[in-house]
Amino acid sequence: MVSMTNSLKINVVTIPEEGLNVVLSEDGAWFKESFPDSEKLDFALCKVDINCLLTKTASTIFIRGKLSAIIDICCSRCLEETKLPLGADFSYTLIPVEAENEEDLELKTEELEISHYQGDFINLTPMICEQIILQIPIKALCSEDCKGLCSHCGSNLNVSACNCHLDVADNPMAVLKNFKVKN
Ligand SMILES: [Zn+2]
Ligand SMILES: [Zn+2]
Structure with missing residues (x-):
């Protein structure tokens, strides 16, 4: 059976061979705290549900998951505030920074999905925030026929x-x- 956790901070040593399932929900307060620049954004997060699986081979961590979120945003046509559902599938590969020489680091970071981690802990928070922001439409609508x-x-x-x-x-x-x- 796959182990489960409800934390976004993971000790990589605790990821078992079968993988670690991360299941949790966060709210708007979490987003504001995690993303200090959120004041400048033109939306507010109401809620996000996260479900992802972490696996590891040697020191490389693979993250595959999905999130569904609800945001408050102004409709670009009628300017009324509206609740918009968002969804995303995401995957990341994390490699420990000390195992890299600089040349490799440059090559690998060209691939968007590859990130690095340092020490024993990885934090999924920046990835989740990034995925939410990537899903924000340029022109949000309260309904298709607004x-x-x-x-x-x-x-x-x-x-x-x-x-x-x-x-x-x-x-x-x-x-x-x-x-x-x-x-
Ligand atoms: Zn008129
Ligand atoms: Zn509208």
């Missing part, structure tokens, strides 16, 4: 229709009212 704001009067068209569009649509002659007829 109607957004009226470009004319600014009302949220999801909440109520305004009269700006009606004027044009109901009266085809409205577009002609600015033309002056030459005599």
